[in-house]
Amino acid sequence: MNSVKAQTIHKQLWDQTNYRITTVPSQTKLVSKQGLLKSWKSLDTDLTFLEGIAIALVDWLDDDESALTITQFLVLKRILPTQWKRWLEASEDLRNAREFAMMVIGNRREIGALTFRLNANMMIQSMPMYDDDWKELTVWRAGLKNMGKEESRGSVRVMVEEIPSSPSAPGKR
Numbered sequence: 001m002n003s004v005k006a007q008t009i010h011k012q013l014w015d016q017t018n019y020r021i022t023t024v025p026s027q028t029k030l031v032s033k034q035g036l037l038k039s040w041k042s043l044d045t046d047l048t049f050l051e052g053i054a055i056a057l058v059d060w061l062d063d064d065e066s067a068l069t070i071t072q073f074l075v076l077k078r079i080l081p082t083q084w085k086r087w088l089e090a091s092e093d094l095r096n097a098r099e100f101a102m103m104v105i106g107n108r109r110e111i112g113a114l115t116f117r118l119n120a121n122m123m124i125q126s127m128p129m130y131d132d133d134w135k136e137l138t139v140w141r142a143g144l145k146n147m148g149k150e151e152s153r154g155s156v157r158v159m160v161e162e163i164p165s166s167p168s169a170p171g172k173r
Contacts, residue, residue: 050087053077054097061104068105068112070098106130 060073067073074084088095109130112118128135 047091047093050091051093053079053087054091054093057094057097057101061101065108068109068118070101070105073101102130106134 056077057073060076061067064072071081073079074081079087088098106127109118109123109127113120113123128138
C-alpha cells in the first residue's frame, strides 16, 4: 500500500475539528461525532482505510504522552471494541500498529511505576497485557507459588522417642 496515499487518507479521516471526514472510493461524506458509532457499520473499510487507522494510532501515541491504554484510542476515535477486533483480523498493518502501541504503552506504564508517577500496585496487575516478558514472569511466579503449595499439602509425621528416666533428670510425678 502506498504510504503517502494512506497518510493523505489519514489526514482526511481524522481532522482536529468536531467532525470526521471519511473518504470511501465512490463517495465522500461528513460524519458528526454523534452519528459516528452508527456510521462504522456502513463504512466500506478497505485496506487503505485500515492503514489510515494504523497511522492514526501511532500518531496518537506520538502526540499524547498520557496514552496508557488502547481503549483510550478507541474511545477518542469512537470505535467499538467489536469493530476494532474485526479490523485487526482484516489488516496486518493495523495488527502491527497495535503491537507497537502495546509495546510503547507497556514501556510508559513500567517507567511511570518506576518513577512513582503511576501506582505500581495498580500497574502490576495489568502489565502482562502489555509486555510478554511480564506475562512470562507472572506465569513463572504463579508456578512457584503453586509448587510451594503442593509441597506444603503433604502430611508430616513427627516421631518423638520416649526419654528414659535418669538419675540426673527428675522423674515423672
